Amino acid sequence: MGVVVELGKARKAVGSASALTTLVEEDMGRVNAIIIERARSHVDLIPELARHLIDSGGKRLRPMLTLASAKLCDYTGSGHVHLAASVEFMHTATLLHDDVVDESELRRGKKTARMLWGNEASVLVGDYLLGQAFKMMVDVGSLDALRILSNAAATIAEGEVMQLITANNTATTQDEYLAVINCKTAALFAAACEVGGTIADRPKSETAALRAYGRNLGLAFQLIDDALDYSGQQADLGKSIGDDFREGKITLxxxxxxxxxxxxxxxxxxxxxxxxxxxxxxxEHAISLIERRGAGEATVERARDYGAIARDALAIFPDSDAKEAMLETVDFCVSRAY
Known part of the structure; x- marks a missing residue:
């Protein structure tokens, strides 16, 4: 018998993005059930390690955006639930791999999987979750959705390699850094939203708009994280203040x-x-220098610009609860107090 992953209290509401949480609450219950089922394995270490990361309290923002995008496009089937679970597994696998590459010791205030089980186990369980994600994509039967998410997986890997090149390099330019987060973070946000419209068989103009929404939301989300890491105040970021600094990460x-x-x-x-x-x-000195030069404010302003582009991308859709929830999510990502 394999070990079953139990989500327990791990799933948290996305802060002030209450409209999004409410909109997809029922579907997210189905997504969580799929995650539990697909994380089963007769190899006990796999669900044990996966449970460690799941229980650390992620927001599940990406799969919720898949569900919301499908609702925005009036999708009535069940494929969006499996695609949302695929997106979450891709994200979880990425976190496992990221922590190995970055040699991270903590994630959301807890020891990373690599610190408890080693780098090899973290990488291999990440690979297992990626495999499960692609199996769910195949089960949905949409070649377009499979293409979108597989392209995203390749792009994320490219972003990791790009980050290796810029690692600890203080000469990194703005364009180089933005290219990294466009691949590492924004690509999955973009794909998560695009597949919601694709599964509903909507025209390319709408799926392209969803992709633009997700990409720009992802860029804004990451830049706010970057700024908050040097905010000088404790925050529920999913990490501790100063993590990027201690790990020598180059951020905007x-x-x-x-x-x-x-x-x-x-x-x-x-x-x-x-x-x-x-x-x-x-x-403390790093924080003071960033404040002195206005680098944190400039980063937040750039995030606001991307947020505005994300909002504009949804203009082609008629007003609806789903649209309102997705617009509120932009406001949350840009102005969140944590």
């Missing part, structure tokens, strides 16, 4: 602070992010 606030700083400030960023020489008080 550090790119801008480095570019706009004086030579002494650039020396500080090279020592900490490039050389990995982080000393007591350095995080």
């Amino acid at each position: 606030p550090t790119v801008l602070s480095y570019r706009w700083g004086n030579e002494a400030e650039r020396d500080f960023w090279r020592r900490t992010l490039q050389d990995g020489d982080i000393q007591d008080g350095d995080l």
Whole structure:
């Protein structure tokens, strides 16, 4: 007998995006049931490790966007539920792989799977979840949906390689960084929304609009995370304040602070992010430099710009509860207080 993954109290409402949570509540119950079923295995380590990540309290935003997009397009079948579960498994697999590549020790305040079971187990369980995701896509029987999500999987992997190239490189440009998050984060947001319209067999103009909505929402979401990591206040980000700094990650606030700083400030960023020489008080100093140069504000402003584009993308759809929920989600992602 295999071990069963129990979601327990892991699923949390998406903050102030209450309209989205309410809109898809019933379908998300079905998605969670599928996740439990598909995470079964006679190899006990697989569901045990998967349960560790699921129980850490993710928001499930991406699968909820798949469900909402399908509702926006008046889809009446059941394929969107399986596609939403596929999207969540892809995201979970990505987190497992990310933590190995980034050598992360904590995720959402808990030890990462790699710290408990090792890098090899984390990578292989991530691969298992990806395999299950693609099996569910095949079960739905939509070649277009399979194409969209498989392309997203390849793009995410490309983003990981791009991030390796820019890792600890303080000379990274804005364009280079935005290209990384476009692949790593925005690609899955875009695909999650696009498949909702594709499964409903809507015209390309509408599926393209959903893709644009998801992509720009994903960029805004990631940039706000980047800014909040240096906000200087504790927040329920799904990570601790300063994680990016401690891991030497290059994000837009550090790119801008480095570019706009004086030579002494650039020396500080090279020592900490490039050389990995982080000393007591350095995080506080990093936060002060980002505040001094306005890099955090500039990052948030860029996120607002992407959020505005996401909102505009939905203009071709008639007013509905689904549209209102998706517009509210943009506001949540951009203005969330955590």
